[in-house]
Amino acid sequence: LYWAAWLRGWGFEIALIDCLDRGHPSLGDAAPKSTWSNTGKYRRERFDPQPEIPARFGLPFNRHGISPAAFEAELEAFERRFGGPPGAVVVGSRMTYWSHGVADSIARCRARWGSAAPIALGGIYATLLPGHARRHSGADIVFEGQAFESFPRWLRERFPARAVTTHLGMAAG
Secondary structure, three states: OHHHHHHHHOOOEEEEEEOOOOOOHHHHHHOOOOOOOOOOOOOEEEOOOOOHHHHHOOOOOEEEOOOHHHHHHHHHHHHHHHOOOOOEEEEEEOOHHHHHHHHHHHHHHHHHHHHHOOEEEEEHHHHHOHHHHHHHOOOOEEOOOOOOOHHHHHHHHHOOOOOOOOEEEEEEO
């Protein structure tokens, strides 16, 4: 989220899709309750197909956050709002074991926009398992750590003479 704030400060227009929003409108009455400190559980559903290792041990593997249908609806709403694909998609992930959900989200963006919107991945997963993220996420570029130098450099290369209205889609989860 701090990158979203910085990007706004640099003149980018941001559309954030918070895949872990416990109060997302698509959840309706099924929205998990938050504690007094705004923490709590996330909506979850069985991830299909089940990854090999959890399946081998009979352990359920779940997707956390909004549903794939809700995510697709958010991507469609972005297109309606901005009249087309974003200039880039920036994805962040908090947990390494949510890498399947990250790859699924990236695949959905790629299926919708192809190469029209380059996809960048950062966050804890990208930092702790950068090789895995490069091989399995589907992102065009993976940023490790805080990326205070590499991410702005990538933006300058991608948008050398950008208009203030460049639209970036950000998915966090």
